[in-house]
Amino acid sequence: MSDTTAGGVASADVPMVLAEQVTKSFGSHEVLKGITLEVKRGEVMCLVGPSGSGKSTFLRCINHLEVLSAGRLSVDGELIGYRESNGKLYEMAPKEAAKQRRDIGMVFQRFNLFPHMTALQNVMEAPLRVKGLPKAQVESTARELLARVGLADRADYYPAHLSGGQQQRVAIARALAMEPKLMLFDEPTSALDPELVGEVLDVMKGLAKEGMTMIVVTHEMGFAREVADSLVFMDAGVVVESGLPSEVLANPRHARTQAFLSKVL
Amino acid sequence: MSATNVNGAAAGSTPPLREAASTSEPIKAIRLRHPWRVVFAVLLVAIFAIFVIDAAFRPAYDWPSVGKYLFDRRISMAALVTLELTVFSMVIAIILGVILAVMRLSPNPVVKAVAWFYLWIFRGTPVYVQLTIWGLISLIYTSIDIGLPFMTPWVSFSTNAALNTFTLAVIGLALNEAAYMAEIVRAGLLAVDKGQEEASVALGMSWSQTMTRVILPQSMRVIIPPTGNEVISMLKTTSLVTAVPFSLELFTRSRDISAETFNPIPLLIVASIWYLFFTSILMVGQYFLEKRFSRGVGDRQADKPEPGAGTGAITGVMPVVGAGQPTVIVPPKQNNPGTPGDGGAR
Numbered sequence: 056m057s058d059t060t061a062g063g064v065a066s067a068d069v070p071m072v073l074a075e076q077v078t079k080s081f082g083s084h085e086v087l088k089g090i091t092l093e094v095k096r097g098e099v100m101c102l103v104g105p106s107g108s109g110k111s112t113f114l115r116c117i118n119h120l121e122v123l124s125a126g127r128l129s130v131d132g133e134l135i136g137y138r139e140s141n142g143k144l145y146e147m148a149p150k151e152a153a154k155q156r157r158d159i160g161m162v163f164q165r166f167n168l169f170p171h172m173t174a175l176q177n178v179m180e181a182p183l184r185v186k187g188l189p190k191a192q193v194e195s196t197a198r199e200l201l202a203r204v205g206l207a208d209r210a211d212y213y214p215a216h217l218s219g220g221q222q223q224r225v226a227i228a229r230a231l232a233m234e235p236k237l238m239l240f241d242e243p244t245s246a247l248d249p250e251l252v253g254e255v256l257d258v259m260k261g262l263a264k265e266g267m268t269m270i271v272v273t274h275e276m277g278f279a280r281e282v283a284d285s286l287v288f289m290d291a292g293v294v295v296e297s298g299l300p301s302e303v304l305a306n307p308r309h310a311r312t313q314a315f316l317s318k319v320l
Numbered sequence: 321m322s323a324t325n326v327n328g329a330a331a332g333s334t335p336p337l338r339e340a341a342s343t344s345e346p347i348k349a350i351r352l353r354h355p356w357r358v359v360f361a362v363l364l365v366a367i368f369a370i371f372v373i374d375a376a377f378r379p380a381y382d383w384p385s386v387g388k389y390l391f392d393r394r395i396s397m398a399a400l401v402t403l404e405l406t407v408f409s410m411v412i413a414i415i416l417g418v419i420l421a422v423m424r425l426s427p428n429p430v431v432k433a434v435a436w437f438y439l440w441i442f443r444g445t446p447v448y449v450q451l452t453i454w455g456l457i458s459l460i461y462t463s464i465d466i467g468l469p470f471m472t473p474w475v476s477f478s479t480n481a482a483l484n485t486f487t488l489a490v491i492g493l494a495l496n497e498a499a500y501m502a503e504i505v506r507a508g509l510l511a512v513d514k515g516q517e518e519a520s521v522a523l524g525m526s527w528s529q530t531m532t533r534v535i536l537p538q539s540m541r542v543i544i545p546p547t548g549n550e551v552i553s554m555l556k557t558t559s560l561v562t563a564v565p566f567s568l569e570l571f572t573r574s575r576d577i578s579a580e581t582f583n584p585i586p587l588l589i590v591a592s593i594w595y596l597f598f599t600s601i602l603m604v605g606q607y608f609l610e611k612r613f614s615r616g617v618g619d620r621q622a623d624k625p626e627p628g629a630g631t632g633a634i635t636g637v638m639p640v641v642g643a644g645q646p647t648v649i650v651p652p653k654q655n656n657p658g659t660p661g662d663g664g665a666r
Contacts, residue, residue: 118522120518120521120522149427149526149527150526153521153524153525153526154524156521156522156523156524157523157524159522160522161519161522163515163518163519165515167513167515167516167518167519168519169516169519169520169534169538170538171537171538180523180525180533181523181524181525184525184529184533185523185524185525185529226519229523230522230523233523233524
């Protein structure tokens, strides 16, 4: 798990995520207007910005939950959703897209745990069904993961019997169970009571320390300042400003960033 | 709030605590009276009593015959056949309905169109007409051939020999019902939060895995109650299989007997009593099934109630046992008691 370069050792210089002029429209409404950015291996990037700025949409494009309208997006040197040969793009079969998603973990704002399964079953489901690993092995890994997010004693609880913070930690463990090389967090603490935010952020900090490549859409500026290697401010579908979190947060250059930060900080 | 001044003195300077509120006395007030309800109730009971007394002595009802035929062997056997028709057709209809519903929601347009066409045909024509056509199937297709088109078939057998009227009745009822079951199942599938599908897909699960492992098990809570309704409805629809013509079920059997006795009314009462008996049992069963499946919804949350909504519109807790089998109607064991509306921290 800590070895995030697994599977891509030879291509250590290839960025984990490379977005070039990523554009996404819903009907006539253009949500992303050409996003270009790069996330290096082991980097923690925080995406911030007002709601409706396209942060979540961009995140969802990365694991192909949304299909791009224009531009290119690749993860670990592999084009997402398409195959390229002889200069032509071929749409991927659902099976291939599913295969790409295996390596990209996603954590949702509203947890989206499977309510009819216990915490342990939630974590075990994908390795069992998708990877087809033996049950005993999957269970011991799942218990380790639950222990890692501090929920070893909650393994047999159903999501309805867990607090929001506990549910989100199970969701993180569920994503980690697939041993992803990239983790996407879509406002992971926005649906939580303020007192429960800390426990989720702590788990994420631990993950960052272990070298996981992470893209985090968040409003937690403290987390961004402390953990992130880079901070990207988005507004109205474009990247307004990006750089080191300490710099962007302390001395925002753009007026829109200043206006946003003055409200959030 | 009415409690505050009662315990205010006891609490002294400290603000009144909530547990102290239990010492307050219950409100003593003269209850609002509803005289008209009583009047109407008495009136209705009186009218009903007159009807019952009158019916008891009216010769046309022929109560002795009702008693004689109620447990007549022919009738009780027919009741059993009616039950068999109901069970067989419902089981097939539920399986087929689930398949059709999943097909309708499939991303594959061909599969979707097939399901739509099926529904169009079987919902668009009366079940009585369908049953009649099934009865005439051996006239349309005299033999069932297996082989390549326009070639000598490998295997061939007579339709009449292969399909008796009972089988045709079951096929007719099941195929019609499947169309309605498909809509019920589809509603259940659509009731599952979209986030569940996304979470499943994001984990790399395929569409079919997402359906069978995540969406279908959660939709059961929505699917069960109307399915119970359909079972009761099916029990009564079996009386139409006389169109096939299949004559051994309850209604046709009692009609046949009354054709010999020239006394139809007592036999209609006998048949009605049997139908009522079965539907009553089914209603009781449905009540418990619904109670079971509404459990865990809005269940206790250690956190604020809101994040519960985050796990989807349905927070019903069902175990994975049998989750892959969409036909499971038997309520699985649940380990979280609680009723809807008792949410909130305890």
